Structure formats: C-alpha cells, structure tokens
Amino acid sequence: QVQLVESGGGLVQAGGSLRLSCAASGITFSSYTMGWFRQAPGNEREFVARFSWSGTITYNTVSVKGRFTITRDNAKNTVYLQMNSLKPEDTAVYYCKADGLGNSYWGQGTQVTVSS
Numbered sequence: 621q622v623q624l625v626e627s628g629g630g631l632v633q634a635g636g637s638l639r640l641s642c643a644a645s646g647i648t649f650s651s652y653t654m655g656w657f658r659q660a661p662g663n664e665r666e667f668v669a670r671f672s673w674s675g676t677i678t679y680n681t682v683s684v685k686g687r688f689t690i691t692r693d694n695a696k697n698t699v700y701l702q703m704n705s706l707k708p709e710d711t712a713v714y715y716c717k718a719d720g721l722g723n724s725y726w727g728q729g730t731q732v733t734v735s736s
Contacts, residue, residue, distance in 0.1 A: 622646035622725045624716045629730030632706055636734070640701040642716030642727055647697075652720035654692055654699035658712035658732075665715070671699060673720060684710075706734045 628640040642654065655670040669690040670678045677690060689702040699716060711734050716727035 624727035626716050626727045626730040629732045631733045637704045642699045644697045649697040650694040652718045655717045656701045657715045660712040708734045708736045710734050
C-alpha cells in the first residue's frame with residue numbers, strides 16, 4: 621500500500637518559515653519524481669516544486685522564486701519543502717505527489733496558513 625504522509629504545516633506570521641516533509645512508503649522512492657503542489661480555497665491546485673528521480677529540480681518561479689527550496693533524502697524516503705519569507709498568498713493546503721513507473725500518488729495534504 622502506497623502512502624505519502626505530509627507534515628510540518630501550521631500557522632506562521634508573514635516573513636516566517638516552515639519546513640514541510642513528505643514521507644513515502646510502498647514505493648521505490650529513488651525511482652520516483654517527487655513534487656509539491658498547493659491549493660488555496662477557490663483556486664485550482666498549483667505546481668510548486670519538483671525534484672526528479674534523476675536529480676533535476678524545477679520550481680514555479682513566479683510564485684516561489686528564491687523563497688522555497690525542495691530537497692529529498694532517498695535514504696529516508698522523504699522529500700522536503702523549505703519555505704522562507706512566507707506571504708499571506710502562500711496560504712493553502714500543500715500536497716505531496718509521487719510520479720514514476722507509470723504511477724501517480726498524492727498525499728492527504730497539510731495546511732499552511734500565513735497571517736499578515
């Protein structure tokens with residue numbers, strides 16, 4: 621059974637930082653591209669960042685340029701999203717996604733709320 625479990629969300633003031641984690645089980649983690657997406661109320665789910673199985677990193681540069689950093693630890697089957705200089709518009713549910721070997725899996729999401 622595949623599980624992606626996000627953690628690390630919460631309430632933070634504008635300008636603050638949070639570190640999200642996504643722990644994966646049931647997949648060969650090193651063979652999967654891991655991504656972060658977010659969805660604010662009334663909005664479509666939006667791509668945030670991606671760390672491919674081959675080491676390529678991609679960001680939604682418009683939304684998070686220079687503020688967010690994605691990393692992964694294949695030994696721990698975990699992908700991280702370090703979020704700095706948070707803004708109220710970063711408020712959303714953040715989802716982890718795994719893509720690979722013809723499959724796609726989503727986590728249940730973790731709420732991030734940034735107060736002004």
